[in-house]
Amino acid sequence: MAERASERLLRLLGMVAYLDGRSGVPVEAVAEQFGVSAEQVMSDIDTLWVTGTPGYFPHDLIDFDADSYEQGVVRLTESRGLTRPLRLGTREAVALVAALRAMQSALAPGLDPERASVLASVLSKLTAATGEAAAAVDVQLTVDGAPQVVAALGAALQQRRRLRIRYVDASDTTTERDVDPVRLVTGDERSYLLAWCLRADGERLFRVDRIVEAQVLEVGVQDHVVEDDADRFRPDPRGELVTLHLRSRARWVAESTPVESVRNHGDGSFEVDLRVTQPAWLRHLVLQVAEDVLAVSPQRVAREVAQTARAALSAYGPLAAGEPG
Incomplete structure (x- = not known):
């Protein structure tokens, strides 16, 4: 899966x-520390080497020892102040307190005791350091979804009980399944339930606003091995491989959509490979960027998207042809 720019930025700073x-x-040790390949580490170092403060002359840039680099060892010689502890202003501290309180109110029931303790400790210390400004902050994180569904999810997480849910996926297909809830996840303006799906025998992310019904069962949850990055959406590897060739202004597709790879072209355009299990989702995506699509492979997908567009236009009747109503 292609890496998002925000993820790479965090790794570069780290x-x-x-x-x-x-x-x-050694490069291999850095790669192991950050969970990437040695080639990616070398690419990251090359990027950092031309990064710095305004002026951007050689003495303004982050620097490494060239001799060590040639020997496969990374030695930082100039950090340009990036390692100095940051001091939060009042506004920044209040924003962080608000975010932590929101996390505690909505996500704490699904956290293990160790993580819940860390969250509480950080919040307590930051609140004390912020002083009176933090006292005025009152934040509650609203989980999108039907109130009765949200209540059932919270109860199941707190009581460690299994859930029976009715779920509508992106293709408007409704299924019923039993799941062992793991935790609530927020991101991309959506809320998700990370759970172990007994039907799929694996972890799955369920968008909370697509859960039609949720019933807390008397059965307790089982312990399952869940990957650390399970709360990040990963396309089904069995899905069809589709390639989109897009103009540069559609770069958001590579940044916000789970893609397998990205290939940049000299004219600024780029190609993305996606694994698709829901054709309706793909048609919606392509229609969103229709003006910036240069090519679609396989061609069958392009024909299906065009057919959908024509059907949508025909639904407008006379309005589609510009005739007065």
């Missing part, structure tokens, strides 16, 4: 902090 103060770290 890499500077990790390397600071160390005499030199």
Whole structure:
């Protein structure tokens, strides 16, 4: 899956902090630390090497020891101040307190005791350091979805009980399944239930606003091995491989959609490969960026999208042809 720019930025910043103060770290060790390949580490170092503060002359840039680099060892020689502890202003501290309180109110029931304790400790210390400004903050994180569904999810998480849900997926297909809830996840302006689906025998993400009904069962949840990044959507590898060739202004597709790979072209356009299990979702995506689509493969997908567009236009009747109503 292609990496988002925000994810790479976090790793680049973390890499500077990790390397600071160390005499030199083999590329393989850096790769293991950040969970990427050695090739990706070398690419990251090349990017950091031309990054710095305004002026952007050689003495303004983050720097590494070139001799060590040639030997497969990364040694940071100039961090440009990126490793200095950050001081939060009042506004920043209040925003962080608000975010932590929202997390605690909505997500704490699904956290294990260790993580819940860390969250409570950080919130307590930050609130004390912020002072009176934090006292005025009253935030509640609203989980999108039917109230009775949200209540059932919260009860199941707190009581560690199994759930029976009716779920409508992106293709408007309704299924009923039993799941062992793991935790609530928020992201991309949506709320999700991360759960172990007994029907699929694996972890799954369910959009809360697509859960039509939720019933707390008397059965307790079982312990399941859930990957650390399970709360990140990953396309089904069995899905059809579709390639979109898009103009540069549709770059948001590569940034916000789970794609397998991205190939950039010299004219600024790019190609993305996607695994698709829901054709309706793909048609919706392509119609969103229709003006920026240069090619679609396989061609059958392009024909299906065109047919959908024509059907939508015909539904408008005379309005589609510009005739007065």
